Amino acid sequence: MKLSGYSISVIEDNEWYNKLIVHALNLNPDFTVKSYLNGKDFLKDMNIAPDLVTLDVVLPDVSGMELLTAIKQNNPATKVIIISEQDQIQTAVDLLKKGADDYIVKQKDIKALLHHAINKLRENKQLVDKIAVLESEVINKYDLSKTIIGKSEPIKKVLKLIEKTLENNITVVITGETGTGKEVVAKAIHYNSLRRNKNFVAVNVAAIPSELIESELFGHEKGAFTGANNRRIGKFEEAHGGTLFLDEICELDLSLQSKLLRALQEKEITRIGSNTPITTDVRVIVATNKNLHDEVIKGKFREDLFYRLMGFPLELPPLRERGQDILMLAKHFIEQFCRDNKIPLKTLTEEAKARLMSYHYPGNVRELKSAIEYALVVGNGPEILAEDISFISNELVPENNLQEMTMRQYELKILASFLKKYSNDVKIVAKKLDLGQATVYRMIKELSQVKQFS
Secondary structure, three states: OOOOOEEEEEEOOOHHHHHHHHHHHHOOOOEEEEEEOOHHHHHHOHHHOOOEEEEEOOOOOOOHHHHHHHHHHHOOOOEEEEEEOHHHHHHHHHHHHOOOOEEEEOOOOOHHHHHHHHHHHHHHHHHHHHHHHHHHHHHHHOOHHHHOOOOOHHHHHHHHHHHHOOOOOOOEEEEOOOOOOHHHHHHHHHHOOOOOOOOEEEEEHHHOOHHHHHHHHHEEOOOOOOOOOOOEEOHHHHOOOOEEEEEOHHHOOHHHHHHHHHHHHHOEEOOEOOOOOEEOOOEEEEEEOOOHHHHHHOOOOOHHHHHHHOOEEEEOOOHHHOOOHHHHHHHHHHHHHHHHOOOOOOEEOHHHHHHHHHOOOOOHHHHHHHHHHHHHHHOOOOEEOHHHOOOOOOOOOOHHHHHHOOHHHHHHHHHHHHHHHOOOOHHHHHHHOOOOHHHHHHHHHHHHHOHHHO
């Protein structure tokens, strides 16, 4: 049984002071107050489970410690405010150590103190409840069955492998083509793992200039270099107790790869400008669209770091190999876009489904999502028609050339087209392609070295 409103039980053996507390509390119409002159009568009503108990330290029949223990055992959520005489403060402090939430020294004008203490406890509870709801929403959002959408054999294999990573802290290396959902998988691993209640910190290595990446990862002290006006906490410290996701790990400079290796091996980092090592407890997940072993052979990736990272390789399949998952994902993106933009739900015609199923998706899931959102915006009526669907790379890469180009060549050709369209404005191109500017500059450099795109 639960009292209505915000329920408070008052336990005070002094009849006059009991009435004083009850009167002070009844001034708030939201409070439902029930009073007791001894501890035994309160214990008979333990099933009421009030939101709050005000507890006199010294009672004639039951000790304050005994009552506090009974209250917390019956309903741990019940808050307890100890009310004590001036000479009973040490007893009140002992009760605080055992789980009481606050204490007030007895005085005639107790109203203001009591209401302030209660408001503080209620605000704290609201904050805790809000955090719990947000954590629940995040965990629910990254529930594996809702995050990794699909029933194809390749995706079932991925799900089985992901489950193997959840009860341990093994380093995971996620590989796959651009747009296959590597960060989504990294978040799914984190929010379903033992570290779910700690931070998930993502770093796109390629999007950060090489001269800043060390500070980004390890932090720096004030005055460590020009422009270091304040101490900066690095991503390793920010992710302490949680997960650090390093995307596009192959773009990390060789000089910093050795520092990353040391951080992983020693489980400690040192801020730039400091000589004091800081212990870190971080699970690392990395991702790349390149073949790490090939990068080692080319001399672009340290062999010792390669073996340190390769705890649990997880390769994501390209969308073109996932069959009916394409339509499942399309339905998900339609529902998501319509819900977020408060527009009537649309469905795909059979012709539109056929068009989606016949496409090769060099941009994978990311490209499918863009195509669906575009179709929802340009289309009319309750259905998405085949002619509403347009793919970014369709005009850039002729269908009859699919077997003649690598995925990287597709990406570079798409980049070349966008650079031409937007007059070589790297900032705009990076935004349009959902890439970091540093990545675009690196691709431009690569583009200039490829004869067929020059």
